[in-house]
Amino acid sequence: MERNISKRHTTASTRAHLSAARRELCAIVRATEAAAGAIMQCAENVLSADPACAESYRRIVGQQMSAIFESCAFQDITGQRIARIIAQLTKLELQLAHASLRLAEERKDDGSARKRGPLLHGPQPQGRGNSQAEIDALFLASEAPSR
Amino acid sequence: MVDMSMPILVVDDYNTMIRIIRNLLRQLGFAEIDDASDGSAALSKLRAKKYGLVISDWNMEPMTGYELLKEVRADPGLSRTPFIMVTAESKTENVIAAKRAGVDNYIVKPFNAQTLKSKIDAVFSG
Numbered sequence: 001m002e003r004n005i006s007k008r009h010t011t012a013s014t015r016a017h018l019s020a021a022r023r024e025l026c027a028i029v030r031a032t033e034a035a036a037g038a039i040m041q042c043a044e045n046v047l048s049a050d051p052a053c054a055e056s057y058r059r060i061v062g063q064q065m066s067a068i069f070e071s072c073a074f075q076d077i078t079g080q081r082i083a084r085i086i087a088q089l090t091k092l093e094l095q096l097a098h099a100s101l102r103l104a105e106e107r108k109d110d111g112s113a114r115k116r117g118p119l120l121h122g123p124q125p126q127g128r129g130n131s132q133a134e135i136d137a138l139f140l141a142s143e144a145p146s147r
Numbered sequence: 148m149v150d151m152s153m154p155i156l157v158v159d160d161y162n163t164m165i166r167i168i169r170n171l172l173r174q175l176g177f178a179e180i181d182d183a184s185d186g187s188a189a190l191s192k193l194r195a196k197k198y199g200l201v202i203s204d205w206n207m208e209p210m211t212g213y214e215l216l217k218e219v220r221a222d223p224g225l226s227r228t229p230f231i232m233v234t235a236e237s238k239t240e241n242v243i244a245a246k247r248a249g250v251d252n253y254i255v256k257p258f259n260a261q262t263l264k265s266k267i268d269a270v271f272s273g
Contacts, residue, residue, distance in 0.1 A: 037166075040170070047173075119205075119240065120206055120211075121238050123237075124237050129255075130239060132255050132258065139246060139252065142242065144249070145248075
């Protein structure tokens, strides 16, 4: 009875942490996308401005540079969101550690962890995966089909 | 010698990345640049218009860049279209799989205009 209540509490709490983290991550994706869009728009405005009229060109460049600085404010907000996610994940990690200890007591791990699709690993952490130079060497060394 | 007037198809599911590549290509002097948001959309465009180069991301849905590459190489009308993979997938198995599937060059994200230029030059000088 006590164990069931504890399990239900852990599940609800885990869901709440994951849900909060998901909301923060969605907000970060939106904020970074909007900022990148705004910054690139400024760059495109500068690139398409006519430099023939120096005064007007200077004004446009100045305005667009200010807008770029403004858009970079997203870094502050996303930094705060990421800090909150780290806090949520830390709580979740502790809960999972406790839950896994409990599960280990109840049954053996069947080793059926879900695996990602073949050849999809996503960006690698610093120092893992290959650099462009390593990829170039691999590319030259590996076999190409005849076409 | 690279033909600067050739149409280029950029395939990526992130509009931001499409804009980055489009602007880099414009800086390099290419004028005709189209885009598609996944492999199947790209395949439709490739079958409707002749492109001089495809620059594609790997990880997209529903059709990945790797699947697009294999479709392109299997299609007699498209099989000789130069194809550059631009991706965050930097593991050795990815590079080897892409090369075996017939990719002409491989760029790992993040990259700069110089890397893009050197890979395009390499594709057309080889």
